[in-house]
Amino acid sequence: MEKNTILEIRNMNISFSQYQKGTKQTKLPVIRDLSLTVHQGEMVAVVGSSGSGKSLLAHGVMGILPYNAEMGGQILYCGEPLREKRICALRGKEIVMVPQSTSYLDPLMKVGTQICKGKKDPERKKKLDGIFRRYGLAEEVQEQYPFELSGGMTRRVMISTAMIEEPKLVIADEPTPGLHLKAAKRAMEHFRELADMGAGVLIITHDLELALETADRVLVFYAGYTLEDAKTEDFRQEKTLRHPYTKALWRAMPQNGFHYIDGVQPYVKDMPEGCPFAPRCEKCTEKCRGEIPYREVNGGYVRCVYDS
Numbered sequence: 237m238e239k240n241t242i243l244e245i246r247n248m249n250i251s252f253s254q255y256q257k258g259t260k261q262t263k264l265p266v267i268r269d270l271s272l273t274v275h276q277g278e279m280v281a282v283v284g285s286s287g288s289g290k291s292l293l294a295h296g297v298m299g300i301l302p303y304n305a306e307m308g309g310q311i312l313y314c315g316e317p318l319r320e321k322r323i324c325a326l327r328g329k330e331i332v333m334v335p336q337s338t339s340y341l342d343p344l345m346k347v348g349t350q351i352c353k354g355k356k357d358p359e360r361k362k363k364l365d366g367i368f369r370r371y372g373l374a375e376e377v378q379e380q381y382p383f384e385l386s387g388g389m390t391r392r393v394m395i396s397t398a399m400i401e402e403p404k405l406v407i408a409d410e411p412t413p414g415l416h417l418k419a420a421k422r423a424m425e426h427f428r429e430l431a432d433m434g435a436g437v438l439i440i441t442h443d444l445e446l447a448l449e450t451a452d453r454v455l456v457f458y459a460g461y462t463l464e465d466a467k468t469e470d471f472r473q474e475k476t477l478r479h480p481y482t483k484a485l486w487r488a489m490p491q492n493g494f495h496y497i498d499g500v501q502p503y504v505k506d507m508p509e510g511c512p513f514a515p516r517c518e519k520c521t522e523k524c525r526g527e528i529p530y531r532e533v534n535g536g537y538v539r540c541v542y543d544s
């Protein structure tokens with residue numbers, strides 16, 4: 237393992253137990269065989285459509301999966317396993333998450349107190365003032381309660397909460413919805429700055445274009461699988477991309493013709509054997525119905541039987 241690796245996930249699986257017809261329990265796999273690495277100073281984006289398992293990945297790392305979820309595989313933080321006790325000690329300090337849902341804010345606590353976690357020393361206050369200025373939040377907002385904020389303001393408050401800790405690992409789950417384009421870009425740039433200062437940053441988003449503007453690498457999620465792990469520059473041309481789904485995402489971007497991808501992502505209960513994208517893939521053959529290895533190609537990874 238390399239020295240500057242902040243987060244390494246090896247073969248993560250997440251499934252839910254569900255009761256069917258009374259007492260019969262079934263397992264619903266929602267993340268399968270996920271491996272990823274975030275290095276110091278690196279910003280990695282996880283891109284995928286709704287329901288592909290992005291938030292569960294974040295919750296798995298943070299140790300906040302719901303009670304009916306089961307997780308397998310290994311999570312290493314700075315080279316050491318990140319088990320329950322360790323994540324509890326580091327959560328909110330060295331490892332921070334900007335959650336997708338704004339309901340994570342305490343409705344009964346003033347914004348400023350909440351961000352500073354009750355600590356009121358002048359140094360922290362100065363830092364908070366600085367962060368608020370950067371995000372265009374007025375100082376008065378510190379004295380307000382979450383219900384008094386607009387959606388975009390809430391988003392910026394949640395980002396501020398993460399920024400005040402000088403974290404080593406930041407996981408931001410859809411940090412930009414509700415922000416207008418300029419603010420969304422600014423937020424992404426701030427995450428970029430955190431990475432440039434030496435943190436490892438994992439950004440979860442469905443906005444490929446925004447991710448490509450700031451991230452170093454992009455992981456493409458589809459129906460619980462990672463189909464590709466590519467460098468941002470691989471997205472400059474279609475031919476340097478590896479998976480047919482990533483290529484389809486590329487063609488769907490406005491500058492590349494806005495081509496619509498036919499069909500929908502399969503739901504976990506109706507998952508086809510083999511490649512989950514096979515039913516929508518023009519290159520699909522019988523080979524795609526078997527086990528598909530996740531393999532290294534040209535400095536990236538792909539889960540496809542074909543060479544692109």
Ligand SMILES: Nc1ncnc2c1ncn2[C@@H]1O[C@H](COP(=O)(O)OP(=O)(O)OP(=O)(O)O)[C@@H](O)[C@H]1O
Pocket residue numbers: 252266284285286287288289290291292293302336442504
């Ligand atoms: N508590 C739960 N019980 C059962 N299934 C769940 C539970 N939470 C999530 N899932 C399922 O897991 C899958 C992945 O959910 P997840 O929230 O990670 O998706 P996502 O990629 O973050 O989507 P979005 O872009 O909409 O936020 C979905 O199919 C969802 O229905």
Ligand code: NI
Pocket residue numbers: 290291292336409410
């Ligand atoms: Ni999500």
